[in-house]
Amino acid sequence: MTGIIFDLKRFAVHDGGGLRSTLFLKGCPLHCPWCQNPEGMDPHPALWYSPNDCIRCGTCAAVCPNQALKLKERIHVDRDKCTLCGKCEDACPGSALQRMGGTVTAKEAAELLMRDSVFFGEDGGVTLSGGEVLMQWEFASEVLKLCKEKGADTAIESCLLAPRKAVEAMLPVTDHFLIDIKYLDSDEHKRIVGTDNRQILDNYEFLVRRGADVLVRTPLIPGYTATEKNICSIARYIRGMDADAKYELLNFNPLCRSKYAALERDYPVDGKAFSEEEMERFYKILEEEGIVHIIKE
Ligand code: SF4
Ligand code: SF4
Structure with missing residues (x-):
């Protein structure tokens, strides 16, 4: 079993709990104009x-x-x-x-991820990210299975745009699902990122029903997702699905602009990271919608 990867981040602190090793898998079915890893969108090297x-x-x-x-x-x-x-x-x-981008076997990928396992401690572990992990779900599930056999805590970052069998395959080998919900309005989702969100929300609801540990995250993108209406509707929806829902707002990071220059593509997002006061206003919306577990960066 082989997969195509494009990066390995060691000692990561934002891809799940504790210190983690994060492996980035190539290919994504969405076309988010703000993507932080545009080098991972194409499924090929x-x-x-x-x-x-x-x-x-x-x-x-x-x-x-x-x-x-x-x-x-x-x-x-x-x-x-x-x-x-x-x-x-x-x-x-x-x-x-x-x-x-390069091709590795699942065993090689697991060895890369576990190289720093001595530093993981109680909360750390391994994370698969992308691109979209579930585009290579058979490879991803094999990698995490091998890591779990070595005792690692496992997580995936995913938009959940994938067949149900892919999500089912990840359940037994994934301790934490870090799930992106960018828009609740399906038409807006389709207009901005290229596909509607029905499969994403179906898969999210499936995970909640199965009792998986799910953290919903929304990237706050100026001019796109970062509107009161959008954040309010996502918060209301996930609170309706799960009274204990965990929700994290990811502040905009403009550093990826240079990556677009390297790919000779325009970067359409105009704006800067939100200030502490602006972030607090977003958090207030979550509180008003009854989100108890607000995860702050
Ligand atoms: S640009 Fe030319 S030399 Fe460079 S990798 Fe492509 S084919 Fe090879
Ligand atoms: S032109 Fe630039 S990219 Fe090409 S070989 Fe010279 S330094 Fe490298």
Whole structure:
């Protein structure tokens, strides 16, 4: 059993309880304009270019056997021509080119995750993130099964846009589900991120009925999800499903802008992180909707 991964974060503190190792799986069925990990959206490996590390020497374009690179004021990658042979990556003196994504077996992935297990302590463990973990659910469930056999606490970060059999497969091997609900309004969900949210909410309700440990999270994106109406409706919905629902609002982080530059894509979100006072106003909405367990970053 193999999967495609694109990053490993060690000593992570925001991907579940305690200190964790987080593995990022490639591919996502949604198209959130604000995605923090755009390099993970494509399910396949891709060439990654960092303009800040590039000295504009043109070596990469010269060695590319497929004429996939053009040097103008920066390097432009023709992704239809690139076969990911790696010749440019090897030749680049600035380490500005990198093949993003690689194939590993479930056993190798579990070994990567468990390398720092001595630091996990009582609350820490391993987390699978993405991209969307459930796009590779057979691989993901095998990885977490192997980690659990070694005694690890396990978590996944997911949008739950997946067939029910995928969610069922994760239940026995996942201690914590960190679930993104971005919009409650299904039409808005479809208009902004590309698909309606019926399957997501069905899967969320299934997890709640099965007694899984679920933390709902909403990324607060200026101009998109961060409206009083949206946060209020999600809070009301999850409170209606589960009197003990846990809810976390993730403050906007604009640092991913440079990633969009690397991918030669526009980043449409205009704004900055919310201030403490603004966050408090959002938390007040959750309190008014009866959310008892408000998780603060
Ligand atoms: S990975 Fe290979 S094909 Fe792709 S741009 Fe670099 S040299 Fe060209
Ligand atoms: S080889 Fe590296 S430093 Fe030179 S132009 Fe290409 S990406 Fe930039």
